[in-house]
Amino acid sequence: xxxxxxxxxxxxxxxxxxxxxxxxxxxxxxxxxxxxxxxxxxxxxxxxxxxxxxxxxxxxxxxxxxxxxxxxxxxxxxxxxxxxxxxxxxxxxxxxxxxxxxxxxxxxxxxxxxxxxxxxxxxxxxxxxxxxxxxxxxxxxxxxxxxxxxxxxxxxxxxxxxxxxxxxxxxxxxxxxxxxxxxxxxxxxxxxxxxxxxxxxxxxxxxxxxxxxxxxxxxxxxxxxxxxxxxxxxxxxxxxxxxxxxxxxxxxxxxxxxxxxxxxxxxxxxxxxxxxxxxxxxxxxxxxxxxxxxxxxxxxxxxxxxxxxxxxxxxxxxxxxxxxxxxxxxxxxxxxxxxxxxx
Numbered sequence: 001x002x003x004x005x006x007x008x009x010x011x012x013x014x015x016x017x018x019x020x021x022x023x024x025x026x027x028x029x030x031x032x033x034x035x036x037x038x039x040x041x042x043x044x045x046x047x048x049x050x051x052x053x054x055x056x057x058x059x060x061x062x063x064x065x066x067x068x069x070x071x072x073x074x075x076x077x078x079x080x081x082x083x084x085x086x087x088x089x090x091x092x093x094x095x096x097x098x099x100x101x102x103x104x105x106x107x108x109x110x111x112x113x114x115x116x117x118x119x120x121x122x123x124x125x126x127x128x129x130x131x132x133x134x135x136x137x138x139x140x141x142x143x144x145x146x147x148x149x150x151x152x153x154x155x156x157x158x159x160x161x162x163x164x165x166x167x168x169x170x171x172x173x174x175x176x177x178x179x180x181x182x183x184x185x186x187x188x189x190x191x192x193x194x195x196x197x198x199x200x201x202x203x204x205x206x207x208x209x210x211x212x213x214x215x216x217x218x219x220x221x222x223x224x225x226x227x228x229x230x231x232x233x234x235x236x237x238x239x240x241x242x243x244x245x246x247x248x249x250x251x252x253x254x255x256x257x258x259x260x261x262x263x264x265x266x267x268x269x270x271x272x273x274x275x276x277x278x279x280x281x282x283x284x285x286x287x288x289x290x291x292x293x294x295x296x297x298x299x300x301x302x303x304x305x306x307x308x309x310x311x312x313x314x315x316x317x318x319x320x321x322x323x324x325x326x327x328x329x330x331x332x333x334x335x336x337x338x339x340x341x342x343x
Contacts, residue, residue, distance in 0.1 A: 229305025
């Protein structure tokens with residue numbers, strides 16, 4: 001099989017060491033693409049890097065110790081910290097939790113920005129203090145930090161993790177969860193963008209998310225995987241064209257999100273069953289949350305797209321997207337508080 005000069009094969013990077021020249025090119029790209037934000041601060045006019053995101057989370061934990069806890073729940077294959085922020089003002093172990101992760105697909109840059117905006121609004125906007133009185137929040141802004149950094153320094157449209165294979169890097173972490181793993185809508189070909197991995201939970205990043213969910217299985221009432229793009233609020237099942245027992249509740253709560261976004265001038269989100277709307281995709285995190293862990297409600301939220309390919313939303317659109325979607329998250333919170341807050 002013939003290789004071309006940039007060491008690609010059928011459009012995928014080979015699992016071989018980079019040359020000195022390639023490292024120099026990556027270094028220059030890294031310099032040009034770095035967001036201009038002082039460590040410890042946050043911005044919604046630039047896409048922040050993983051180091052900057054973690055610095056902001058750690059600063060919040062330091063400045064707001066009564067409500068913010070930053071916890072390293074694992075490390076990526078390349079050794080980056082997977083940092084989770086929990087926001088709570090109570091010590092009751094039975095309080096309902098809204099749990100969300102973002103950036104599991106590396107190229108979806110708006111997803112970490114959404115998670116950061118939620119954290120920013122909860123912690124640094126006093127008007128939202130009521131939102132953690134009866135409900136706890138747990139968020140992982142960058143669930144695939146190796147891939148996320150790779151999109152900043154090398155290949156903008158990279159999707160997968162960065163664990164090495166025999167000829168291609170990475171697995172699709174959103175096909176790697178152990179609920180109907182390896183079935184329809186995933187691939188055994190390691191160079192595929194939907195490669196499901198060597199086995200279920202082969203990726204350390206998905207292991208960390210799994211372990212956190214299992215540790216709080218009794219209290220996580222709402223799980224949301226933040227993705228882009230396409231204006232979708234999707235619920236299980238993804239592995240097959242079938243509905244969960246509480247599909248009506250999923251539909252109702254998803255429509256609450258959409259109605260809240262539209263009410264503030266945002267674009268309409270289509271709410272519905274994932275497999276029926278977009279086709280099957282086995283091994284997804286929302287299926288695992290609902291079927292493997294027993295979380296009450298589980299969604300994949302696909303934020304609006306932009307740019308030339310949908311995933312490359314211009315930085316000047318970050319603020320609009322996250323502000324409008326925030327209204328939907330407030331609706332999610334109201335439902336969880338009303339339904340589970342006094343249980």
